[in-house]
Amino acid sequence: MAAPAPKFTGASAAFGTLPVLKEERELGFIDHSWINIGLAIATWAFLLGGSTALVVGARDGIYAIIIGNVIGVSIMAVSVCISTGKFGIEQFTLMRSVFGPTGILILVGFFLAIYGVGWSAVLSIMFGRAISGVMNQVGGTHIGENDLGVTLFAILAIAISWLLLWKGPTAVKWLNRFVGPGKLILCFGILFLIFSHKSWSDIANAAPLAPFDDKRINFMIAVEFNLAAGFGWWPVLGNISRFTRTPRAALWPNLIGIFAAAVLGELVGLFAALSLGSHDPTAWMIPLGGAFVGVTALLFVGLANITAIVSIFYGMCLAMRQAGGRYFEALPWGVLTGALFLPVIVIAFFPGQIYDNFFKFLAWTALGFAPLSGVTAVDYLILRRGRIKQCDVFNDGADSDYAFWGGINPASFVALAAGGAVYYALFDPQSLAAHGPFVWVSASVPACFVAAIVHYVLTRTMVMPARRGGY
Template identity: 40%
Template sequence: MSAQNHGTEGRRSVPRAAARGTTLADPMLQSEHVFGTFPLLKNERTWSALDFTWVNTALAIATWAFLVGGSTALLVGFADGIAAMLIGNAIGLCIMVLASVVASQRWGSEQYTLLRGAFGVAGVGILVFTVILVTEMGWSSLLAIMAGRATSQVASTIAGAEFDQYGPLVTVGGLVAIVLAWFILSRGPVTIGRFNSVIAPGLAVITVIMMVFLVVNTSWDDMMTASPIAPFENETLNFMVAVEFNVGVGVSWYPVMGSLARMTRTRKAAVWPAYGGLLIATLVAQIVGMAAALTLGDSDPTVWMVPFGGAVLGVAVLIFIAFANITSMSSIVYSTILAIRQSSGNLLARVPWKLLTAAFFVLPAVMTFFPQFMYEQFIVFVALSGAFLASVCGIALADYFVLRRQRFDLRQLHLGQHGTLYAYPGGINWAGLVSLLAGAAFYLWLYNPITLETQPLFLIITASLPAAVVSAVIYLGLSALLNRKRPTEVR
């Protein structure tokens, strides 16, 4: 029996048993494919290419994209910034899409279950409860704070008073955003997709409007001739750090995309909307943010949208942007909660979905009380998370395309430690974990975002792509050394 047949048999056996009478004994099985870790059957995949494009567009044009553009403007001018963002995002998204979207769409399973071969059941748990959890809580905190800033600006316009951009109203708005994101998230991915199908086109139109406002209120010449805000003395270093920063942004989609891509009907409906949708939408929003930062000194549209657009239009845009951040939070947290649930074994399997999602938002809620810290440490956060996520992508690519030749046994994956193919001593594949640490260490040797120390090699190859390659090569070598006697399929 082929690996795919094994997987289909294992996937279908539980729901069919439920249909024969176990539904009353365990009603959670009916929604396990949505709120749990069962892979999706073809008739359970509801997103077309257009649906997935809207989801990705809504994710990409959240206000973090404007902040990325503004952060890029710290290092390079407008023309170099466009080049750095294009190169960086193209590389980062390519690594990310190949490492997550391709396999998840084919097998209908989120990427964390598919990583059991590379890391082991307990190893995936270690990865999820450290790298993934910290990364996604950080992004959720940032989105909530930016929604809070939009709320504060709206209140300032209506009241005719000036409020602190990091004041208590930002915290209140962020907390309200978290509550609304939790409500949308509790309804599941179909509801998230419906909201994004409305939000995404509106965001695209609003982003174009913002660019028009910038050109009209400043000038194209001002944008093209504006100097970087806080560059290093070495121009090559400025450009390469900007490229690396944007590679990290592209790779940062890894924790989200596999879980979302499994909802698509075909591979084309997953791969091209994931790559093209994120690339184009991200670049447009980042260019607006960069242009605003270079000409106005601030990339955040919550600061300049009302003065440029007027009270009515400006407030309407800010409200829409705030809600877009809320739907983005819902999308990224959905994937993370699936990862947490499957990585915890029986510990969280029966915790209600609403309670589990509410627990995730506790730390982001706390971080809304420190909005200035989140803004000031943004570049460092993206770089550090990118160091580990690039290494994860490298290992995932090596495991899926080289070691397993694009084949999984879904039944064995879900048996985990109770099976044979993906059961490792102690639940850990040390080849995966050691390779992850080696790749991240190589990244931080090439480029340390905290101390800003770099190696001469960084000016040629940056850090994320080399980290992915190093982790992949080490993983294949250690797998040949440590796991050479392990079976690759059930006999």
């Protein structure tokens, strides 16, 4: 007697890898927009703006923030959100059609280590510094920005995030209905305080905090930071888009919520950093607003970071369930999520090394996610023309269209390597040294397009003639 077919329920889709059915999708245009606004105006937007102020002043910073985000977010959104919104399939499961079932294991392991753990560590440490600032102001303590107290508060943020994550995407939706508008109020409040203390001419004439000698390189590095931020949304937004009701709700809130809201948050960070001489958002609030307003703002910063950590780790946990096969699929959701937070706890014991080198981490993520966005966009939109065989995505056998060669599509990985090599040749993420035409074209954009072109050529000349990949 044949085994019964699995039930495609909302719970199995929300906490596993099964497709989300139309009637189970909870996110309309407004809810998806608020989630994206809540993510984009997370205090990493302030930190991004502050990092931009390291190399450029206000006028160049405005241009760099807009240019970098509009390009990065647009390419990222069409590369992943259209497909997951259409099929309702977990993002990394769907990407088996690009990399193969074994290939996606490699991708998940590598990119989760870079992105999920790294970003969550940055956010949890920022939470620790924010709450330490509150304790110093209210309780009379003297917790330094890299002291053990920061680490302990960071671990508290991780624990709270784990408890919220246990509730799944519905908790994220309801939390962001409150946090999203609150972040907008916080942004406008900080802007009001900044311009209460400084005139526009003061801010516009403020020098960058730590620029290089060449102004052109400074500007393009600022653009590159913001391109990296746009491309860096790739691992998160696809798994949110799968819960949207319509293609319109899957795509456009990314450009409204992620682009527009991120630009607002980063401009706040840029102006505050130039006004106060620090790129760290946790150092702004009390000098700007005084004790009461500053403490209130810091508390809200901490809450905002928790919502961002939950959203990041939700996508990570789904990816691990997909990558780990039956073993991870059988693990209770709370156990899996708790295990993935353990590396973040370890990293939280090194707050200075992680938090103060945030802009280098940002550049390293772009080296991976810019090529990844190019490969996935050209594969789905041009090579497949929006068609995916859903049954084969879930088929681990050799008879699957997406088995490629031994479960790996070499074309996609060669393309990623080519894109990454182009990025590194133009811009060293560790030293921030620029080379060749970087000053005119950045590093992320060439890396994205080179990866897309290499993937297209290899697929047309190698994969398709071999009748692999279901193209």
